[in-house]
Amino acid sequence: MKYERSQWTLSHTMPAFVGNAQKSSDWRIPTIKGAMRYWWRLVVSGQNPHWTDHKILLDREGRLFGQVLTDSSATKSQVRLCFDGGSRPLSTKPWPAQGFGRVGEGRESAPGDLYLGYGAILKERGASHPTPAKDRWIEPNTDGTVLLQSPPGACAEIQLALAALHHLGGLGNRSRRGWGSAVVLDESGCAPLPLQQLVDACGISLDTALRREWANGIVSDDEGALIWQSHPLTHWQDCVKALAPLLKAVNKHMRQTEQVGPKNSLATMGGIQPKRWPSLLRLKVVNTNNGLCIRAIFLPFKMPTKTRLRLDQALCHELIDFLDHQKTLHRFNTEQHQ
Secondary structure (H helix, E strand, C coil): CCCEEEEEEEEECCCEECCCCCCCCCCCHHHHHHHHHHHHHHHHHHHCCCCCCHHHHHHHHHHHHCEEEECCEEECCCCEEEEECCCCCCCCCCCCCCCCCEECCHHHCEEHHHHHCECCEECCCCCCCCEEHHHCEECCCCCEEEEEEECHHHHHHHHHHHHHHHHHCECCCCCCECCCEEEEECCCCCCCCCHHHHHHHHEEEHHHHCCCCCCCCEEEECCEECEEEECCECCHHHHHHHHHHHHHHHHHHHHHHHCCCCCCCCCCCCCCCCCCCCCCEEEEEEEECCEEEEEEEECCCCCCHHHCCCCCHHHHHHHHHHHHCCCCEEECCCCCCC
């Protein structure tokens, strides 16, 4: 089989948090491939809204990216990756002590970076301000090169997955909260695809999304894709200062609406026991011609049957309406913004 080769520049608009047993100081192949697999599942599902069984998707994913079949049987990945991050180590700069604002009131208040990066950012006893756990972070705009080989029949799908990662996703710990917001550019410095083309290729209705038990496309309602964007900001610290209170307000509103517990939300918290799933609301920081912009992306799906919980259209519209009425956000118009 003759593989198609491509080269991409990978960076991020926000600090990214890394770490593993090998104490890696840069991105690892499993991290990048794992992100590609997630967005591949989403875009391919979006192209096939008639699918009702996720087993079809998983079978295709296994044949493309590899899978373990039994204890003694497995298939190799047809997608081959090589990453060159150069000799750049983790950041040696001190984490900023201020500039992130605070969220909450009184004893419940917290620095914006701690609230937005809880787990990746810690406040050690006696420390003057929060810092990344084990100081393992990569500064924004640190470039690496991804060399990619894929079978000819999968090239279009891989390009869609990379476009979704570029426009909607991130890498590393707490990437759903905006940290490690990914930038993926081809050799000419362009995104894999414009966002409008991505939405057209993989967009699905809210009704379709809530019939399937996995993130299954870029979801739209009558007003368009469920993507919101802020006005431009100057520095990444400004983005944290804006993102933290937004997330706090969204979480508070949805907890009160859903009434499932003081620290739980079907849509935004991802912490309901005994079954857990990640937040369905993704936050992203994108680089535009005018500066950095916050982007919020709502990717709802049907709660797995075994959880016996239900995210219905009414709850989805509650979150959608809340975001539509935020003064700091506007519904993203894919025809005017790329």
